Amino acid sequence: MMRQAEITGNPMSDAPAVNTRGYLTRRRAVFVIAMLGIVLVLACVVALALGSEYVAPNEILVGLWAKLTGAASPLSPEHEVITFGLRLPRIALALGVGATLALAGAAFQALLRNPLADPYVLGVSGGAALGSIVALMFFSQVAFARPLLGFAGAVAATFVIYLFGRREDDPARLILAGVITATFLSSIIAVLTSVAENVKLRNITYWLLGDLSSGNTQGIVFIAVATLIGAVVLVTQARALNLMMVGERDAFALGVETARVRWLVFITASLLTGAAVSAGGAIGYVGLTVPHLVRLASGADNRLVIPASSLAGALLVLIADTIARTAFAPRELPTGAITALIGAPVFVYLLLKSR
């Protein structure tokens, strides 16, 4: 039966006890973000140390300090090149790619109201890959053609997915549409690459599985900017996305300008995917696994899920890439294969649970 709690103009009276586990407090958000940040920094140091040549972490820290203060490097020239010339750019690229993919995944999931959504599974990465390959083949002289066409491909694929999956109540149907889109795109890529005589395309299959070895300054700057813009836009929309996640109708009734949020977030998620794929190839399942794990650990509020996913995504790809380059060193595995090995079982688990 109803209790005699009054809904009055003054809710200060008779304030009921609140279980702080029932909602996201600033304290919990700050704690989770800080912990992830610390773990990420530690992981970076470990990743700098590991490889075919081991460089002790204390040596790395001293070297970093010297770099920051402008002093002469205490590292041997060999170690200097290995850590800061080879490993650091690759690590930076891994962080950027991981952050962007996880952000894109969290955004797609909230918008499509589907925890199975992921840029790779939905075929958005495929669209970006096709765009990047077209840029490589036909516009290799044009500056920024690769990220721009990657972005255009991601937007086009997103649009197709949105038409398919928005109104459907069955989460598996959206995924089916995504799989079909992805297969279709990859067959176009296969045709393009097999008719091409371009030397640049020799390693295309390797790149398609995700390859972070080509970390150059321009690529790193580009993805850092994309990450920053994407994170800022999505964090400002996090509250609206909390409502969209429940339903567009509900969100509209509760005060969200749904059409505006929808397009803003879709464009942002496509930009993030395009940036990630053009920089590091189609690394799969990061956008699926990471937001899911974040939600398991700390709830579904996007005000935490979005920033925490960017950090956790960076961490996951960094770990995957470190495994990829060290497990069978000096032989390297594609980073995307490692993330898929982790992500595909998580996907199956989520699919079974959603039924």
Add this chain to the structure above:
Amino acid sequence: MLELSDISFSYEREVLSGITLEVRAGEVVALLGPNGAGKSTLMGIASGMLKARRGEAIFDGQAITSLARREVARHVALVAQAGEVRFPLTALEYVLAGRFAHANVLGFDSPQDVRVAMVSLEATDAAQFAARRFNELSSGERQRVVLARALAQEPKLLLLDEPTASLDIAHQVDLLRLVRRLAGERQMGALFVTHEINLAAEFADRVALIKGGRLLACGDTPEVMTAELLSELFETPLLVDAHPQSGRPRVTFARTP
């Protein structure tokens, strides 16, 4: 407070034509009609979700479709059947969504927002679910959480689209009693669609009967809820007598010979 004037709406065929209806402050109005009569469409227009082909939904003197959504949501709350939520949101987080239009777009929920949400949950007898996952609640429990979310909006006008559909009789009566009480205490207007004719008879000040997209009758409950009009509305013989305690109309089906 809410004026619907000469509303017409069509998808492929005409769904509503020439509906005029008013909800005043402190008044509870019920919308009755057979399936497919256009009741939910009318609620969509009243809440600004749908735009009428002709006519306008006017809230406090302004066309509702001309207002920003945040502005609308601070005054008008819509309660419909809860959809499936596929994310691990708690009931309290679900209700806090009702504070969206009142709070800053950035930042976390203020103590005031949390307090309003908890008081709203208490009002619908759902405070004990606050920290539980919304999608683990039964449909009746969910419906009470959905109503709490609407109350957290602190609306002047409550639009309820079959709010009692998945509730047991005790909670059906509780819900409408609460709506009735809020209408009195806060001078809140309420418009509700229901198939529970007797709940309408007991709790509505006025009743509007809609059939085939047209207004069949509208007026004070005892005047409109007659055997003749209701039988015509639902195209089945119905009997109306008086509730033994309240004296309000009481409707039951007639036995066919």
